[in-house]
Amino acid sequence: MTGGFTGHLDASLLKFREPRETMPSGVTKPVIGFAGMTHLGLTSAVAVADLGFEVVGFAETEEEASRLGRGKLPVMEPDLPEMLSGNKKRLNFSAQVSDLGRADIVYISVDVPTDDEGQSDLTQIRALLDRVMPELGPDALLVILCQVPPGFTRALDFPTERLFYQVETLVFGRAIERARYPERYIVGCADATRPLPESYTALLGAFECPILPMRYESAELAKISINCCLVASVSTANTLAELCERIGADWSEIVPALKLDRRIGQYSYLTPGLGLSGGNLERDLATVIRFAEAKDTDAGVVEAWLTNSKWRKDWPFRTYRDLIRPMIRAAPRLAVLGLAYKENTHSLKNAPSLALLENLGGDAEIMAYDPVVQADALPELTHCESALEACREADVLFLTTPWPEFRKLNISRLAEVMRGRAVVDPYGLLDNSAARSMGFAHFVLGRPLGSD
Template identity: 55%
Template sequence: MSAALHQPIAFLGMTHLGINHAAAAAALGFSVIGFDPDPALAESLASGRLPVMEPGLPELLHEHGRNIRFSADPADLADVALCYVAPDVATDEAGRSDLTVLRSLIALADQHLSPETVMVVLSQVPPGFTRSLSRQPETLFYQVETLIFGRAVERALKPERYILGCADPSAPLPPPLQHFLEAFGCPILPMRYESAELTKIAINLFLVSSVSTTNTIAELCERIGADWAEMAPALRLDRRIGPHAYLSPGLGVAGGNLERDLATFTRLASAHGSQSAVVSAWAANSRYRKDWVLARLHEHVFAHKPDAALALLGLAYKENTHSTKNSPALNLLKSIGPRPVAAYDPVVRASAEMHPGLRQAADALDACRGADALVVMTPWPAFAELDPAALAAVLAGRIVIDPYRVLDPTRLAAAGLHSIVLGAPNFSAFDSRTAPC
């Protein structure tokens, strides 16, 4: 077996993407270098202090820590046979990617890697990026990342398939890359650089199409008395839709990556004379859906009590993550005006920067104490364990706006609370049109 197969694999950029994929490689027995040019970050990781929250990641690193070495010394890259460049790529308010950090790491890698070292760009990039790099084509690849916040360890350890952008898709893969990818036991799909880069965008566009269709139908459900939760199982049994389709109503698309892909596709289509009206419609639908909770608050709470105090459960943009980028909760806080709000999130702490009237609660029940209405903005599993009777005992009002149906509407109604969820008529033990907050 070639000596290159026993050389370390390097992952450059120790943010969410790089850390999880480095940990997965170590878990499969590969010798891994987790590199970041920030010495403080490398030292923190070496000490077991993680900059990201991800279920299972601390345990994975603890169990397989002997296989991974964190470093800020680029000289450590000289002996690797395979190098993944994998920093998270930030986006601005218009969904444009900031590739500065990625380009910097690629330039640094080019200075210290052997010319024979295989480089794989794992960070998401726009079509055309990989081919524009100056590295020899037979050593340069782009791999589609499919990280999902809150499920990053699972996705890194058990990928559905590997989509690999190549200069020549018909050529055999370099042995170090072939050996590494085969260790995960999933299909490997080589294709042109541009095809792989666009496939990443296509995956997210299909997801957005499901989200948009679901949200559009869910809104009509609320108006005509249908319940989306009853309809979704029937749709999943249709083979054209499938059991794994994303059929959960939401508050638009969030997190940054989906918005980026909508914006990237629209810009590419415009630049090349391709029609993209449906993508623009999805973006408009997402913007509209972001105000669903605010509209329900005005209808059911503020109309009766303009100065109502709120309890807010969840600040992270989704469960099992520390990220607040495009968080529905933070978007809501910007829109509700000056009023008292008590918030609790298992990971994210409340701050005055989020809202001037925001108070950090000790726990979920503390947040609800004396509030005129409860809003559940992040579907953390722990919130599902809350006792409706205990909530009813500390809330001053009776309204619970729970878009993701984290709490059982039937149990809430039995406790005398009025539950409002996405895609269904209101759940209540009384008539909401005459009910006080």
């Protein structure tokens, strides 16, 4: 999924919610364990520690635990290094699964990989559960934080009064913001009419957000439902933005009208993008399709969203092929700025840049730059040290990831170093008027060529 938070935590958020130093009267602050120090587990653990809880983070190896103890992070997230450093005294990283035995609540918190078909690989979760469950204390709670298909939690061989499923809030590039300041907590229970255990209420209550208990299957499907609604918004924006390009309308002029409609709302995701990326949304759509087939219900609209996503992901190449390529010389030189599937992450999962590179094939010389993605991730590319270096002598510039630094590119300098005057800028990172004044053909999603 493209777009999202690109800065650091707003100071107003920090002022609004100070860490709660004490629990409600008579409640001892529980110790919280996280099994799995991947993106999900690490950011969640740091957020819990920031609220004053002692945290035990179980890592798979001694080397991993040692690196985390020294502040060496395996993932990139805004504000994560600072929050980790500020809570070292409350964070204990260990490769001994037995150390989870002193936790009152233990989260299973490994990232769930997906394949090209959107299928989740639950092997690591099951293996981790086999290791963790025997180590838990007799009253400890077990919470599944990983995203799992409906029916997974209830099928586990564990006392249901101590077993819960909690919908994760992970969004790459916004993980700390989302973990520390959640909108709400969705909790799956065996019996949603019974009060949550005191220790669990103490933990979730410290975040001062709504708590929504429901049956296991409802909670497991709730995350998928949220993502389906998000995909519906994205697909609508993408479809209508493309129509704007063809009829002379401007999608950015229409968006404010939609956000003032109470049935849609000011927080609606209406920014056009290059289809679905990252794997999580694609996994949820694939899950709905599989369940629909198994339960004999209709999921044609979900299949249409996937078709729409693939079509939009090819927008940069179609723009190049149909409008730019016929006008430039043979064997052109192309600059691709941004390889990650979105800003503030190094992940390439289903990235629009990969679709573009595959479509371009051997037609051109390609120079690439991304501030985070390492050269060994795509060794076949020529990687540059800076954006301007990648643009030198380029006939066409593609801006395929909305990194904040690309918004600061000096258009005059681009005009100096580039040979051509074509910019494919889906997210409108460059100032359109300035680009046109320098003679650039500036292609933006949802905006007809030549409009301000």
